[in-house]
Amino acid sequence: MAETTAKGPAAPAGSLVGRRDWRFTVLNWFRELTLVPVIVLLMIAGTIINPIFFTSSNLINVAQGGAALGMVVVAESLILLTGKFDISLQGTYGLAPLLGAWLIAPKASEGLGLEFSPWIGILIVLGVGLVVGTFNGFLVIKANFNAFIFTLAMSILLTGLQLGWLGGKTVYHLPEVFIYIGAETWFGVPVAVWLTVATFVIAALFLRYHRVGRAMYAIGGNLEAARAAGIRVDQIRIGVFMVASVLAAVGGLMQAGYVTVVTAGQGSNLIFEVFAAAVIGGISLEGGRGRMIGALTGVILLSLVTNILTISSISSTWIDAVDGAIILIALGVARLIGTERA
Amino acid sequence: MQGNSPGGPADRRLPGDRSVEVGTEPVGEADNVSKTFGETRALIDVSLSVLSGQCHGLVGRNGAGKSTLVTLLTGLARPDRGVIRLGGQPAPNLADRSAWLARVACVYQKSMVVPPLTVAENVFLNRPTNGERSAIVSWSRMRKQAHEVMLEWGFDLDVDQEAGRLTVEQRQIVEIARALSIGARFLILDEPTASLEKAAVERLFERVKRLRDGGVGILYISHHLEEIYEICDQVSVLRDGELVLHGRVKDISQENLVAAMVGSAPPRRATEIEAVQKRGPFGERRLHVSNLSVHSRSGSVDDVSLEVRAGECLGLVGLEGSGSSTVADAVVGLVKPAAGTIAVNGKSVPPGKVNAVLHLGVGYVPQDRHARGFAPQLGVGENLTLTVLDRIARNVLGVVSFQERDRIAQEQAKKLQIVARSLDQPVSSLSGGNQQKVVVGRALAPDPSVLVVVNPTVGVDVASKEALLDAVGQARDAGMAVLCVSDDFEDLRICTRLVVMVRGRIAAEFDRPPWDRQRLIAAVEGLEHAGVDQR
Numbered sequence: 001m002a003e004t005t006a007k008g009p010a011a012p013a014g015s016l017v018g019r020r021d022w023r024f025t026v027l028n029w030f031r032e033l034t035l036v037p038v039i040v041l042l043m044i045a046g047t048i049i050n051p052i053f054f055t056s057s058n059l060i061n062v063a064q065g066g067a068a069l070g071m072v073v074v075a076e077s078l079i080l081l082t083g084k085f086d087i088s089l090q091g092t093y094g095l096a097p098l099l100g101a102w103l104i105a106p107k108a109s110e111g112l113g114l115e116f117s118p119w120i121g122i123l124i125v126l127g128v129g130l131v132v133g134t135f136n137g138f139l140v141i142k143a144n145f146n147a148f149i150f151t152l153a154m155s156i157l158l159t160g161l162q163l164g165w166l167g168g169k170t171v172y173h174l175p176e177v178f179i180y181i182g183a184e185t186w187f188g189v190p191v192a193v194w195l196t197v198a199t200f201v202i203a204a205l206f207l208r209y210h211r212v213g214r215a216m217y218a219i220g221g222n223l224e225a226a227r228a229a230g231i232r233v234d235q236i237r238i239g240v241f242m243v244a245s246v247l248a249a250v251g252g253l254m255q256a257g258y259v260t261v262v263t264a265g266q267g268s269n270l271i272f273e274v275f276a277a278a279v280i281g282g283i284s285l286e287g288g289r290g291r292m293i294g295a296l297t298g299v300i301l302l303s304l305v306t307n308i309l310t311i312s313s314i315s316s317t318w319i320d321a322v323d324g325a326i327i328l329i330a331l332g333v334a335r336l337i338g339t340e341r342a
Numbered sequence: 343m344q345g346n347s348p349g350g351p352a353d354r355r356l357p358g359d360r361s362v363e364v365g366t367e368p369v370g371e372a373d374n375v376s377k378t379f380g381e382t383r384a385l386i387d388v389s390l391s392v393l394s395g396q397c398h399g400l401v402g403r404n405g406a407g408k409s410t411l412v413t414l415l416t417g418l419a420r421p422d423r424g425v426i427r428l429g430g431q432p433a434p435n436l437a438d439r440s441a442w443l444a445r446v447a448c449v450y451q452k453s454m455v456v457p458p459l460t461v462a463e464n465v466f467l468n469r470p471t472n473g474e475r476s477a478i479v480s481w482s483r484m485r486k487q488a489h490e491v492m493l494e495w496g497f498d499l500d501v502d503q504e505a506g507r508l509t510v511e512q513r514q515i516v517e518i519a520r521a522l523s524i525g526a527r528f529l530i531l532d533e534p535t536a537s538l539e540k541a542a543v544e545r546l547f548e549r550v551k552r553l554r555d556g557g558v559g560i561l562y563i564s565h566h567l568e569e570i571y572e573i574c575d576q577v578s579v580l581r582d583g584e585l586v587l588h589g590r591v592k593d594i595s596q597e598n599l600v601a602a603m604v605g606s607a608p609p610r611r612a613t614e615i616e617a618v619q620k621r622g623p624f625g626e627r628r629l630h631v632s633n634l635s636v637h638s639r640s641g642s643v644d645d646v647s648l649e650v651r652a653g654e655c656l657g658l659v660g661l662e663g664s665g666s667s668t669v670a671d672a673v674v675g676l677v678k679p680a681a682g683t684i685a686v687n688g689k690s691v692p693p694g695k696v697n698a699v700l701h702l703g704v705g706y707v708p709q710d711r712h713a714r715g716f717a718p719q720l721g722v723g724e725n726l727t728l729t730v731l732d733r734i735a736r737n738v739l740g741v742v743s744f745q746e747r748d749r750i751a752q753e754q755a756k757k758l759q760i761v762a763r764s765l766d767q768p769v770s771s772l773s774g775g776n777q778q779k780v781v782v783g784r785a786l787a788p789d790p791s792v793l794v795v796v797n798p799t800v801g802v803d804v805a806s807k808e809a810l811l812d813a814v815g816q817a818r819d820a821g822m823a824v825l826c827v828s829d830d831f832e833d834l835r836i837c838t839r840l841v842v843m844v845r846g847r848i849a850a851e852f853d854r855p856p857w858d859r860q861r862l863i864a865a866v867e868g869l870e871h872a873g874v875d876q877r
Contacts, residue, residue, distance in 0.1 A: 211470060211477045214459075218467055221456035228454055229467040229520075230439035288458040 071251030083287030091158025094267030133245025182257015220287025447521030457506030625652025775806025
């Protein structure tokens with residue numbers, strides 16, 4: 001009887017079924033770690049450009065600088081995996097810590113003068129994230145607004161509020177509790193770095209080993225198939241928007257703690273780096289494809305670039321142009337080595 | 343691999359306890375169900391019962407109510423009146439998706455696999471691996487169980503593969519395995535052969551028989567009546583929302599079946615390859631392909647030469663991967679040939695430039711209408727005239743004349759009997775048959791001298807098929823040179839000559855209809871090498 005044996009091109013004889021095919025696994029890891037050689041090259045280049053680069057204090061600087069970015073990259077990656085995106089994460093990143101700081105700082109340091117407890121301030125930061133995320137999620141998913149234009153408008157609104165409230169001034173003299181995650185260190189490594197690494201690990205494990213995590217891939221890969229399989233696609237997608245905005249708010253809090261002030265410009269243009277890091281790291285803009293480990297390498301790469309440009313002798317007015325050029329080159333490299341990214 | 347030879351099913355049955363299991367219990371029933379959408383009465387008092395161990399055919403033209411019945415049977419909608427029963431029990435609540443999925447599954451034409459995920463993950467989509475309460479995914483258990491399902495039903499698929507790399511046939515297997523592993527014993531196959539090549543269809547039939555013998559009840563929806571006769575035990579016919587015929591396949595003649603589908607209109611017989619008894623002399627040579635070689639993943643071509651004259655329709659027949667559709671791709675400039683030349687009206691075709699080729703006077707009906715056929719959001723009229731924009735905007739500014747556009751669109755719509763509310767109706771909201779008519783109309787609009795059609799009637803109902811083939815036939819009679827690439831023998835009735843391709847080469851040539859079906863099948867399957875020209 002002619003069964004299905006040895007007919008389909010991908011069903012080789014001597015059935016591989018059931019035995020893990022290590023080629024797939026290796027290929028997958030290779031795809032995820034595409035950027036590692038680029039990172040190594042960058043580190044060598046950095047050391048050559050300025051010996052300061054390869055010192056522990058500078059590398060910790062890099063990590064600290066990347067921590068806040070990494071938080072938002074996790075957030076955006078989660079949304080990208082489910083096939084949507086959120087531009088307003090940068091608005092949340094700026095507005096949430098600002099509102100918290102504003103309510104707890106005394107009038108003398110540009111606060112409102114209510115001088116709430118810093119703990120309440122932190123709750124407010126998280127609350128802003130939750131509210132913005134819920135709002136975005138419901139309107140993009142349930143009311144079916146186009147994610148691009150809706151979250152773009154939202155982003156402009158949030159950044160505008162930030163500027164309107166502060167009028168270009170800066171909130172300073174923030175209480176220690178409020179700036180703890182941005183300013184403190186554990187075992188010589190900034191708390192922010194610990195937190196971000198932990199977030200990456202938790203997100204990675206969740207995506208791989210939790211039902212909802214797998215459901216997110218299914219949603220991004222084929223929405224209708226996911227719906228037909230009984231996955232609660234709308235709830236999960238809205239939930240992802242909410243979690244992502246909260247993560248962005250935490251990222252903003254890290255940044256505020258790091259510089260110990262909140263400025264009116266915090267978060268502006270951040271979203272481009274976020275998208276660049278995620279996409280270079282292999283998170284597909286189409287949804288359903290990519291892993292946290294890849295996104296992490298994307299964050300590391302961009303942080304290194306920023307740092308090397310800062311300690312190099314390139315004039316500060318040219319940094320943006322060089323930054324953009326390097327991102328383009330990285331995309332090209334990723335495209336060449338990896339497969340469907342960019 | 344067996345051909346389509348009739349009389350096969352009985353002796354091809356796998357050894358099994360079929361005689362014990364047959365028709366014992368209903369796995370899916372519709373009891374006097376009715377459903378109305380706005381003004382349209384989609385289903386009127388339809389009763390149908392699919393028994394375990396049985397393959398039940400469901401046929402009907404587009405719009406007859408088949409899809410509506412499927413949505414009711416799969417719990418995507420509730421009947422206005424009547425009852426749905428699954429496994430003898432009243433159907434679960436509509437909101438309880440997992441209860442539905444455990445009882446019934448439908449494999450749609452549109453693939454429901456998730457491309458970036460592995461086969462195992464697709465089989466276990468949204469299901470716990472570690473018991474109902476645990477949300478943790480155990481990859482090893484998932485792979486093992488997916489593998490077991492594959493083994494149990496004799497599917498040969500590597501469960502670690504990425505689903506995006508699978509063929510259409512393999513994706514179907516994934517969906518069937520998914521349903522079976524949940525425990526569903528009622529399977530609906532909606533046009534499962536629509537995009538399968540012949541050998542894959544045979545393998546699908548084997549699988550269907552194996553499922554049936556394993557006690558699964560199957561509702562088999564198809565436009566191809568031969569398939570119904572080949573694998574179904576029972577058949578039900580829907581027309582305009584009503585069940586007009588029901589019975590054992592054995593007891594119903596094909597004429598009666600077709601008559602039930604189309605109503606009063608006299609049907610054409612669908613099983614024989616009748617073709618125009620048209621013999622030269624044909625006009626001048628319009629299309630000339632010489633020594634064409636193409637490297638392509640979807641079927642390479644190796645040293646193929648052929649020519650098509652005015653008023654002639656050359657049928658290029660071959661299985662998927664035989665290179666037949668690659669020849670068409672090369673002619674219209676979608677792929678660059680490695681060697682050889684293609685000439686249209688004596689002018690050689692610039693390789694790989696679709697735009698230039700179409701300007702030489704080639705009309706093209708692509709294989710996949712959704713991917714290349716039309717702009718779904720645009721209206722019927724605009725789609726029909728996309729190929730003649732230069733003609734309807736014939737002034738210095740390039741402003742489109744709507745009057746002229748509507749005139750040309752009307753003409754095509756009439757010729758092809760396109761059913762649409764207006765010329766402004768978006769093509770995406772038309773039925774499959776009407777969409778395909780728009781694609782063909784678009785190709786015919788500029789009145790090309792050469793028409794290249796690839797599987798022109800895939801997935802359309804019987805009446806649309808007739809209209810489509812008639813339109814192409816008329817174009818041929820008007821002097822167009824037609825290259826018809828198809829693996830559907832019913833398409834071949836408009837052909838005046840056939841060329842069969844096997845593994846990239848021309849394997850046989852058939853002049854002068856009528857053609858012997860068995861010999862043609864044998865040639866297509868690559869069984870007969872002495873088949874060049876039957877004189």
